[in-house]
Amino acid sequence: MPDIEDELAKQLWAIGDITRLRILRLLPDKADCEHGNNVSKIAEELNLSQPTISHHLRVLRQAGIVQHEKMCRDCFYWVDRDAARAVIERMEKLLLESEPVTKA
Amino acid sequence: MPDIEDELAKQLWAIGDITRLRILRLLPDKADCEHGNNVSKIAEELNLSQPTISHHLRVLRQAGIVQHEKMCRDCFYWVDRDAARAVIERMEKLLLESEPVTKA
């Protein structure tokens, strides 16, 4: 069964990449046409190809870290705050609450 | 220069592996002879070879997530709580505090 631990590992792995970390830093609070941070702009900002950024956004999307929507002709991504909070909470449980599991 | 962002990515990457996540779950609060969770015991618990666990512990050590010390003939590892808190704090800054960086 796909443990909850597997999901956490997947999410942390998704965030634990320097390119994806930089992408996350560029993403706005909420879908936002004004600033125009579409996929191509992010690619230009990070000096990587558009398909590469698209690939990384897909990884983040499949990990449930970001959401996206088509607006004003382009595609906009933003951080899913609820998912982010959940990840952080699980990390706190794992790293800060010790549970010395001694079997039987 | 090795950015602080690089370090965070490295740390999250280190934690974002299912085997290392399970290792972390087994580690005690502090170096602890009593429970006897040495490297070989962890290997047995997770059904992996001792060198494999040693390798993963090294990754976690180099990322500054765990500490280790030789005690009572064996080698004991534990989670570095301060480092863990620092990682969580940086994650909160990255994911929950939006900073729409618009250059110029």
Next chain:
DNA sequence: TTTAAATATTTAAATTCATCTATACGTTTG
């Protein structure tokens, strides 16, 4: 010192990942 036990390191093989180029798909605009 010899023996045994625990951990670290090295080596090698298989897998996985990041990235690019090329291309296809879907919208918007003329």
Next chain:
DNA sequence: CAAACGTATAGATGAATTTAAATATTTAAA
């Protein structure tokens, strides 16, 4: 309808990672 723009997908390649096996190193006990 056709051209242009933005995004996603596919295929390929080089690099990095995981893992086990073998070996070396360290430590404790006899």
